[in-house]
Amino acid sequence: MEGFCYYTPYVDPNFEFLIEQINPPRVCIDNDTCKDCTLIKVDSANKHGILLEVVQILTDLDLVISKSYICSDGGWFMDVFHVTDQFGQKITDDFLIDYIQQAICTRRNSDKKQNLKGIEMRPQQLGMKHTALEMTVTDQPGILSEVSAVLTELGCHVSSAVAWTHKHRGAVIFYVDEDVGRPITDQNRLSHIQEQLQIVVGAHNKNGEKQTVRLTAPAVTQTHTERRLHQLMVADEDYKTCGSCGGSVGWNPINKKANLGMTCGCTHVSIEKEKGYSVINIRCRDRPKLLFDTVCALTDMQYTVFHAAISCNCSIATQEYYVRRKDGCMLDTEIERQKVTQCIIAAVERRATQGLRLDIKAQDRLGLLSDVTRVFREYGLSIMRAEMRTRGEQAVGTFYVTDASGRKISRETVDAVKEVIDGNVEVHHDKLLGKVGGQSSWLTDKSTAGEMDDRPSLLSLGSSLWSRIEQISGNFGAFRP
Structure with a gap:
């Protein structure tokens, strides 16, 4: 009725x-x-x-x-x-x-x-200890790298970060501290960081698409991080084309x-x-x-x-x-x-698995996330989903990356990531646990974009040139209004 x-x-x-x-x-x-x-x-x-x-x-x-x-x-x-x-x-x-x-x-x-x-x-409710940075953006290659670079330039240490993409939209939550490990509570500093990030995000704004940047000081209670990512993407109306x-x-x-x-x-x-x-x-x-x-x-x-x-x-x-x-x-x-x-x-x-999964473990330091995402950008890779967190003096992260052109990801790219982070990088496909004939079995996702290719990358020369440009532009400091 x-x-x-x-x-x-x-x-x-x-x-x-x-x-x-x-x-x-x-x-x-x-x-x-x-x-x-x-x-x-x-x-x-x-x-x-x-x-x-x-x-x-x-x-x-x-x-x-x-x-x-x-x-x-x-x-x-x-x-x-x-x-x-x-x-x-x-x-x-x-x-x-x-x-x-x-x-x-x-x-x-x-x-x-x-x-x-x-x-x-896993750090699901770190807002009680760290400053939370929430962003919804147009999903474009390199944007996570740009945001991470600005945070590093502004002296913000990323304690953990989670990023999802869906239907050409992206949602990211960073938990950040001062470089000495203290949460950022000064309102003037929070406002300055937010302004700088809004400039970066605004540069990717196309046809009036929604972009949001929001920083919040540590709170007594905090919504579960992954639940909050769902809420951000619903507010961004990523579901409308489903x-x-x-x-x-x-x-x-x-x-x-x-x-x-x-x-x-x-x-x-x-x-x-x-x-x-x-x-x-x-x-x-x-x-x-x-x-x-x-x-x-x-x-x-x-x-x-x-x-x-x-x-x-x-x-x-x-x-x-x-x-x-x-x-x-x-x-x-x-x-x-x-x-x-x-x-x-x-x-x-x-959260559906896409791309090649890279598990990374390295010594934690200021700018580590910026360096890792920069390498992905240099080699023309897109980050489909990511999670990175600190564990004592160590940083551990999982990145799902794809080649924008649909090619297999070269071993050279993986080696470049290893060289930048000076840590351990494991490459594997995600697997789903299922039942076949009453027995447990691991079912592997074998999409082409998630496979690794041992042949040399065609992007090597361009990557080298782009790396030099990145290093030079990194000396210019943060954007100014």
């Missing part, structure tokens, strides 16, 4: 917190029921966003979620996750098990969560249900109505952190997940969500259903 809503009474947030204190989350980690995975069972008082919080904790530990069953009707949240580590093994380390239990049970108290035995985590490819999933005439196999590699989303819920079905290629990305999209669009079933088989992931809007209404209009479809497809695509 069009426009029909299930209205729910207003609940004071303080009362919701009291209920959780009286009935704290219970976490059971079971290694006995299944022979090939660990079951993580969570029971808790229900609230909006709780599913995302739990999934976020598990994915930040790089755990692989192969199945999940979710129920949150009646004010109570119950979930079962089937998880393994990145090598397909059960979670047996007592230290890690204790961390998972404590992290989920103390998710409301960020201070407690930070003091949990110091497990090495849609169905016109392909289809396979159809089984025996049970009249869709097979897990697909006739294309695209993301398929369908939305139907059933028993007072809007049912969202998603089928796509499986990959790490897929569940986090789809749940993040639904949560930020203010949809509540009441029931869900997630599974992966033969490298294909299927997700089914029974949802309503936070106000109790279903997805009644075609415009709303179309936007939800587009936003979910975009959330899946943003």
Whole structure:
């Protein structure tokens, strides 16, 4: 029935917190029921966003979620996750098990969560310690290099950086400090840095396309970095050109249900109505952190997940969500259903693996990110996705790069990166964990743009000349208004 809503009474947030204190989350980690995975069972008082919080904790530990069953009707949240580590093994380390239990049970108290035995985590909420720089830009080769060079010239040390590209748009979050390791808090200095970066970004503005640059001083709380990247790209409306490819999933005439196999590699989303819920079905290629990305999209669009079933088989992931809007209404209009479809497809695509993956480890220093991205630019490479962070005195990073002309990336380019950073560079293809014939297997992405070529690069002479120009122009200092 069009426009029909299930209205729910207003609940004071303080009362919701009291209920959780009286009935704290219970976490059971079971290694006995299944022979090939660990079951993580969570029971808790229900609230909006709780599913995302739990999934976020598990994915930040790089755990692989192969199945999940979710129920949150009646004010109570119950979930079962089937998880393994990145090598397909059960979670047996007592230290890690204790961390998972404590992290989920103390998710409301960020201070407690930070003091949990110091497990090495990816820096997802560094805004509490560092100045955050957020940017949305037109995706063009070299822009990350230019921004990094200006930050270095201005004496800003990059503690971590994450960059995504999608549909010719890019979103980047830098966490920066003064070169002596202190966060940047002086408002005049923040304003000056922002002005310099706006000049760089504005130089790439074409046809009035949106470009944003925003610096914020350290905050008491901070949105999860990858969730914030999703939010930036949604605000940038990168989803508007997403849609169905016109392909289809396979159809089984025996049970009249869709097979897990697909006739294309695209993301398929369908939305139907059933028993007072809007049912969202998603089928796509499986990959790490897929569940986090789809749940993040639904949560930020203010949809509540009441029931869900997630599974992966033969490298294909299927997700089914029974949802309503936070106000109790279903997805009644075609415009709303179309936007939800587009936003979910975009959330899946943003992190889809593209290009050759380079893992880098080097001694941390001022300007390291600028030097690495400059080499990529000199050799005509585009950065599709990147993450770089500091770990003590070391800097570690992962870059997905492609050749703008579609050629294989030369070994000479990789050697040039090694020479610049004076560190360790590992080259490999990303792999997806799937099931073939009931057995675990690693499925490798073999796109041409992500392969390496041992032949000499045709860009060697031009690269050498461009390197000289970069070195000379680097002496000019920051841009002036």
